[in-house]
Amino acid sequence: xxxxxxxxxxxxxxxxxxxxxxxxxxxxxxxxxxxxxxxxxxxxxxxxxxxxxxxxxxxxxxxxxxxxxxxxxxxxxxxxxxxxxxxxxxxxxxxxxxxxxxxxxxxxxxxxxxxxxxxxxxxxxxxxxxxx
Amino acid sequence: xxxxxxxxxxxxxxxxxxxxxxxxxxxxxxxxxxxxxxxxxxxxxxxxxxxxxxxxxxxxxxxxxxxxxxxxxxxxxxxxxxxxxxxxxxxxxxxxxxx
Numbered sequence: 001x002x003x004x005x006x007x008x009x010x011x012x013x014x015x016x017x018x019x020x021x022x023x024x025x026x027x028x029x030x031x032x033x034x035x036x037x038x039x040x041x042x043x044x045x046x047x048x049x050x051x052x053x054x055x056x057x058x059x060x061x062x063x064x065x066x067x068x069x070x071x072x073x074x075x076x077x078x079x080x081x082x083x084x085x086x087x088x089x090x091x092x093x094x095x096x097x098x099x100x101x102x103x104x105x106x107x108x109x110x111x112x113x114x115x116x117x118x119x120x121x122x123x124x125x126x127x128x129x130x131x132x
Numbered sequence: 133x134x135x136x137x138x139x140x141x142x143x144x145x146x147x148x149x150x151x152x153x154x155x156x157x158x159x160x161x162x163x164x165x166x167x168x169x170x171x172x173x174x175x176x177x178x179x180x181x182x183x184x185x186x187x188x189x190x191x192x193x194x195x196x197x198x199x200x201x202x203x204x205x206x207x208x209x210x211x212x213x214x215x216x217x218x219x220x221x222x223x224x225x226x227x228x229x230x231x
Binding site: 024025026027028029055056059062063064065066067068069070072074076099100101102 | 138139140142143164165168171172173174175177193194195197198199200201203204213
């Protein structure tokens with residue numbers, strides 16, 4: 001407990017590797033937006049944050065969304081602001097992109113594309129994994 | 133019969149079940165996350181193309197726009213707006229939503 005207080009007061013707390021795994025399409029459910037908001041909150045705690053986009057989660061990063069017609073917030077531009085919060089580790093699973101006919105050129109931000117084995121290794125390195 | 137599907141075909145089996153059980157001549161309207169199924173290069177594209185032999189396939193334009201997918205729609209899929217959605221509902225005697 002006293003260690004925890006020291007961490008909080010000194011601002012020099014333990015840095016853990018946090019991974020946020022995004023597997024849902026935007027708009028149809030609230031998961032993608034909520035996941036993004038939690039990532040932004042996590043930035044305040046100076047942790048080592050990675051974001052993964054796999055399965056329908058790759059749809060979160062598609063360029064050229066126009067949400068006017070469905071009257072919801074277009075939060076896709078917020079992904080571009082992540083590097084301002086020192087969240088620069090964005091990973092996309094190649095198989096998920098391929099299955100959807102997508103390539104890096106279709107995405108709104110620069111990402112690192114990993115094959116499934118590389119993704120497995122990255123996940124295995126984490127201290128905390130939070131899934132949306 | 134108008135069939136309405138709103139779930140992503142790569143997350144749920146709603147579309148697959150709908151296409152399997154829809155009778156010839158029926159209309160299938162894809163809305164919300166289901167619209168990804170009518171985009172080029174996706175795993176559901178072949179299923180949609182095969183289904184178009186017997187079914188009319190529609191997709192809701194505002195949902196395609198919101199997802200950045202309007203320019204990727206497969207040939208033969210009819211894109212409708214909310215007015216077109218209402219027309220489809222009023223033109224048919226029964227609607228089935230594959231939730």
